Amino acid sequence: SDLDLEYWGCPDFYIGGAEHAVLHLLYARFWHRFLHEIGVLPTAEPFKKLFHQGLILGEDGEKMSKSRGNVVNPDAIVKDHGADALRMYLMFLGPLEASKPWNSDGIIGITRFLKRLWRLAVDENTGAVAAKVGGEGAESEELVRELHRAIQKVGKDIETLQFNTAISQMMILMNVAEKSPALRRATVEDFVRLAAPFAPHLCEEIWARLGHRESVTAAGWPKFDAAKLVETTVEVVFQVNGKVRATAKVAKDISKDALLALAKANADVAKFTDGKPVVKEIVVPGKLVNIVVAG
Secondary structure, three states, X not given: OHHHHHHHOOOOOEEEEOOHHHHHHHHHHXXXXXXXXXXXXXXXXXXXXXXXXXXXXXXXXXXXXXXXXXXXXXXXXXXXXXXXXXXXXXXXXOOOOOOEEOOOOOHHHHHHHHHHHHHHHEOOOOOOEOOOEOOOOOOOHHHHHHHHHHHHHHHHHHXXXXXXXXXXXXXXXXXXXXXXXXXXXXXXXXXXXHHOOOOHHHHHHHHHHOOOOOOHHHOOOOOOOHHHHOOOEEEEEEEEOOEEEEEEEEEOOOOHHHHHHHHHHOHHHHHHHOOOOEEEEEEEOOOEEEEEEOO
């Protein structure tokens, strides 16, 4: 009926491989267009959007086949590393549309990342929430910035099917989060919500350990604050006669005079300037200080 057609409609998104172009895609489109032409279906095309994913090749770079002996058994990977690690590694291999060779050693890095995510939120000895989650101390400006950067990028990358770069961004966030002496519970929860589409089983378990009764899928997607992405500090280099002698994190709006004074006071710079006449002082705000000395 027309009501059924209106309710079910057409698939919003068809993801298939090039090897399906004849075995399914051509036939599906042929029958749909035929039914449209005789007035049965209201739409001319069967799918609103089409995307072809690449093949996962064997470790030898050839298409997997039993005759070549290069087939990877997913059951064995799941047994050794877990379903989440396999799922996430397939997304991390490279662009979704490209054909990528399988690398048995590469999945180890993803397995480590998932273990780090677990330890970030859960105490391995007690199984309770990790001590530094919701503990004393303030989060660093860097962590706040990287969290909001990850929320922005992972959300955008999922929409454009760039799963590999989304995972890379979460790895950057992980490096910063692990260094933080304290983590807000909301920060950890946002991290888990970001990772949930990639590692659903692990994230559901962490979500429950954090005290939630409902699924993480019901929690919604975290929102990023564009104001939190603005860096207030910048790293500058201190040079003597064009050679880098030190680096420092300074306020982005620091004055030229204050930046020069900071460079002169730096012990690693002073070793090469003390007792020598200064020929020239070059200050480039936000980038460098170069003190040119004679001798």
